[in-house]
Amino acid sequence: MGVAIILKENIPFKIEHSIQLQNNNEQPESLLIISAYRSPHNHTTSSEWQKFFNTCKDYKHIIIGGDFNAHHLSWGAKKNTPTGSALSETIIEYDLSIINDGSHTYFEPIIPDIDSQILTLDTQSIDNLEDTTSSPLDLTIVSTSLLGLTSWSTFPDKMHSDHIPVTTTIQLSFNKTPPLFTHKLNLKKTNWDL
Numbered sequence: 001m002g003v004a005i006i007l008k009e010n011i012p013f014k015i016e017h018s019i020q021l022q023n024n025n026e027q028p029e030s031l032l033i034i035s036a037y038r039s040p041h042n043h044t045t046s047s048e049w050q051k052f053f054n055t056c057k058d059y060k061h062i063i064i065g066g067d068f069n070a071h072h073l074s075w076g077a078k079k080n081t082p083t084g085s086a087l088s089e090t091i092i093e094y095d096l097s098i099i100n101d102g103s104h105t106y107f108e109p110i111i112p113d114i115d116s117q118i119l120t121l122d123t124q125s126i127d128n129l130e131d132t133t134s135s136p137l138d139l140t141i142v143s144t145s146l147l148g149l150t151s152w153s154t155f156p157d158k159m160h161s162d163h164i165p166v167t168t169t170i171q172l173s174f175n176k177t178p179p180l181f182t183h184k185l186n187l188k189k190t191n192w193d194l
Helices: 045-054 083-093 122-127 142-150
Strands: 020-021 029-037 061-066 097-098 111-113 118-120 136-142 150-154 166-170
Touching: 045 083, 061 097, 061 142, 061 166, 097 142, 122 166, 136 150, 136 166, 142 150
Parallel strands: 029 061
Antiparallel strands: 020 029, 061 136, 097 136, 111 118, 150 166
């Protein structure tokens, strides 16, 4: 399990704060980007979702992406759950929108790999597996100010995960400023065998 935010190299950012975007000749406006994960083992009520979305209320431009582990017909799930219904109602209440296209982003691993004793899913045959459990658990929620400026798609490579990576693209122009904070990972030193 995990979520990540990956930004293009020349976009200024600062961890736990917003970046300033210049919107035409208007005053700079803040963009809030949140990466979220909700455990599937507990029910989340409307009041808990409201607490979460209240942290965003001072921002005009909001993007929230993550694994919400919530099911609702409005974003392509096969059924509504209490947590999904509470999330859907709260998103409407806060005038936000889900930009998912209904594609399922989670596929339950069901094919045993005898050699490694790990359950894996053959990504080439997802469409041919009738018994595969799948759901659109990974959502991207945006403010109405970004609704026409954002696009959502799934990434073709599952990267050995039971979730398909999601790409959210924002069409904004801004004045290039020096980075507020940069941190680069040295992937050559990463121990991928863990």
